[in-house]
Amino acid sequence: MKTYSSLIFSTAPWERLHAFLDNQKYSTIHVLADDQTEIHCLPILKEHLSLPISSCFVIQSGEASKSLETCTRIWEHLLHQNPDRNSLIICLGGGVITDLGGFCASVLLRGLDTLYIPTSLMAMADAAIGGKTAVNFEYYKNQIGSFHAPLAIAIDYRFLNSLPDRHVRNGFVEIIKHSLISSPSYWWDITSLEWPLSQSTLQDFIKKSIRSKTEIVEKDYLENGIRKVLNFGHTIGHALESYCMAHNQDVLHGEAIAIGIICESYLSGQRNRWKPHLIDQIKSVLKPFTGTLQISKQDYPEIIRFLLADKKKQNREVHFSLLEQIGQPILNQRVSEEELVNSLDYYNLN
Amino acid sequence: MKTYSSLIFSTAPWERLHAFLDNQKYSTIHVLADDQTEIHCLPILKEHLSLPISSCFVIQSGEASKSLETCTRIWEHLLHQNPDRNSLIICLGGGVITDLGGFCASVLLRGLDTLYIPTSLMAMADAAIGGKTAVNFEYYKNQIGSFHAPLAIAIDYRFLNSLPDRHVRNGFVEIIKHSLISSPSYWWDITSLEWPLSQSTLQDFIKKSIRSKTEIVEKDYLENGIRKVLNFGHTIGHALESYCMAHNQDVLHGEAIAIGIICESYLSGQRNRWKPHLIDQIKSVLKPFTGTLQISKQDYPEIIRFLLADKKKQNREVHFSLLEQIGQPILNQRVSEEELVNSLDYYNLN
DSSP states (O other): OOOOOOEEEOSSHHHHHHHHHHHHOOSOEEEEEEHHHHHHTHHHHHHHOOSOOOEEEEEOSSGGGSSHHHHHHHHHHHHHTOOOTTOEEEEEESHHHHHHHHHHHHHBTTOOEEEEEEOSHHIIIIITSSSEEEEEETTEEEEEEEEOOOSEEEOOGGGGGGOOHHHHHHHHHHHHHHHHHHOHHHHHHHHTOOSSOOHHHHHHHHHHHHHHHHHHHHHOTTOSSGGGGGGTTHHHHHHHHHHHHHTTOOOOHHHHHHHHHHHHHHHHHHHTTOOHHHHHHHHHHHGGGSTTOOOOGGGHHHHHHHHHTOSOEETTEEEEEEEEETTEEEEEEEOOHHHHHHHHHHHHOO | OOOOOOEEEOSSHHHHHHHHHHHHOOSOEEEEEEHHHHHHTHHHHHHHOOSOOOEEEEEOSSGGGSSHHHHHHHHHHHHHTOOOTTOEEEEEESHHHHHHHHHHHHHBTTOOEEEEEEOSHHIIIIITSSSEEEEEETTEEEEEEEEOOOSEEEOOGGGGGGOOHHHHHHHHHHHHHHHHHHOHHHHHHHHTOOSSOOHHHHHHHHHHHHHHHHHHHHHOTTOSSGGGGGGTTHHHHHHHHHHHHHTTOOOOHHHHHHHHHHHHHHHHHHHTTOOHHHHHHHHHHHGGGSTTOOOOGGGHHHHHHHHHTOSOEETTEEEEEEEEETTEEEEEEEOOHHHHHHHHHHHHOO
């Protein structure tokens, strides 16, 4: 049975990365970056990495790059660099780069080692952790992928300084999700935050997120059970992302998940007779994270169609990870189409 | 650490397959076949499988189908069938189908269960065993793949009855390889065979091959060491296959490997001062398995270029698995270009 383990270098990341690489003796080192991290982060990587970089491949930033077409270009590039099984792939970027690069590496020569340097809050707090890799297929999220944990994850919080506010909010949604599935007191901490957050507050939340996600993933790496709690907000969220991809609408992962969390909290509350003000509180905390996406009633059927194609199915029925109470997730919940429509209606209410 | 294990149903395969599937309760079952196995083998599968087959996807037979383009078509087909993580992929065919279908399944929804029904001697004795999956990239063999063992392998020897002689010889090359890396007495058994082989002789050799390969793979599934002995004959053999793919020349895997075994036995013999008649004996046993492929001196540079791009590299040098003596493999042997040329010359000598 496969088990999960990645080293995390969050204090003195470059020194520890340096020592790690010194020890491993890779034959070649290849970097995958996007057009943003090439400008803002690659110089810092090069400054701190004393080993020679054999090649660097740069893709366009954004979810549209998380495709098999990009994989093919990456494999073509890498294979022309003449790698061997002792080559290392460094993924320098946000969740798209770690998901995509991790997948490419996981099947190249039947699996090369990876090292992640997450540069977005989304990647630091969530995407880089847990060893899942994937690309989208057509408009469907993460349909092709693998479990292939990076050997190490080096986190330099300085990368957060150059993040626009929209991208800080994007990543923070996953932190909010962690609070809702973890405990009422963690959720309480979230509700009492004031924006903009200080760097040290942000760092504390990132560390807490990494710890709580790692703990869950260590128990159930291959997602046969308990790991599914992390899907809270993602069933509806992924359907919204697919819908936006199909219609070329600008939405970030976290923005779609924020709406997903509101809707799935509504579903949780309805089933478990929560006091209405609790659902409303969740909605009002999450609303500033939903971006500019508008959903109208005529979009519902298509969104529901995307939802039914989701991976999180069992015996061909979509199963939701919901909450019995805050901090008490409950798995494999079937949800009727009527409930889904009600939850989207609830989100649309002002 | 991943470990290797696949159930083998070679006695009463259909009854045991039936019981196995009854027990597993898959949500959907999808079959991958090629244009040959669709005609000759699918009716037998359907006759014996009492469970409903949700879909069947048929590809063109032959090595050219072992590509990312075919994967994309398979993924497209399967995703439109609305599978879930509890779906099963049955690979019904030779080595191309098990390598390709195994790979497609290994990354679809991050990994679906597979079941192999090998229909060629090559697949029964070698390709279906060991859990390696792969597709070719450009003309390079098996560059994209995974370690993803099928839950079970069901072997119906009756499928061998419809195999043309060329394909029986093709598969038998891997059996000969197993003998050379295993023991002098096993090799002795091979040298004393008379063709055509009876069905019961063939079955005995298949069983012996499965046992010996399984024993090696169980010790070193991810090929960090001892498993490399199975690459004997394959470094030069794969380069020849790549060369043939690039030039649209008709060669079967086993035919290229037969030449690879002759050349790599020559390399082994030269280094370890074997008596010349032993190398000549290996050549004369293998020669009837090499098909119609002609190699001329002017092809050598391109063949060597393909060889240098091979996966079996360490620190960017191609390492050969050779023999010290028959039954005594030796790993990680560097070979000079001059030695390579000599070995190809030796093959070309009458």
